[in-house]
Amino acid sequence: MTASHEASKGQRGHLRAALFGFCPRCGARSLWDAPAGFAPVCPACGLAFADYEPRGRGLYFVLLPLTALLITGALKLDDLARPPLWLLLGLSVVVVPGVIMGTLRLIKAALLIARLRAAGVLP
Numbered sequence: 047m048t049a050s051h052e053a054s055k056g057q058r059g060h061l062r063a064a065l066f067g068f069c070p071r072c073g074a075r076s077l078w079d080a081p082a083g084f085a086p087v088c089p090a091c092g093l094a095f096a097d098y099e100p101r102g103r104g105l106y107f108v109l110l111p112l113t114a115l116l117i118t119g120a121l122k123l124d125d126l127a128r129p130p131l132w133l134l135l136g137l138s139v140v141v142v143p144g145v146i147m148g149t150l151r152l153i154k155a156a157l158l159i160a161r162l163r164a165a166g167v168l169p
């Protein structure tokens with residue numbers, strides 16, 4: 047195995063751990079404090095997640111196309127299957143927050159790992 051293969055494998059492990067809420071440094075389940083918000087610090091190792099949390103308008107570049115995609119999907123589903131309105135609204139209530147939270151978590155976890163590496167906190 048090459049060093050870059052090992053590094054990419056480690057990176058995926060860190061990303062998966064962060065995605066599911068484990069601290070990338072010590073492995074304690076402490077990362078997420080809100081559905082898509084970091085806890086201020088890891089209570090186990092003291093890593094200040096808040097210092098590395100991506101915030102602000104940059105996330106709009108992900109959320110706006112995602113919202114457009116979800117609206118287009120709902121309109122296509124309505125066009126093709128003609129589901130009853132209650133089903134379409136019920137699906138929207140479940141699917142839209144799930145997709146948005148999942149995407150936000152994935153992006154924030156990836157950015158956290160990248161920032162921790164750039165700061166030298168993670169190898």
Ligand SMILES: [Zn+2]
Nearest residue numbers: 069072088091
């Ligand atoms: Zn920790």
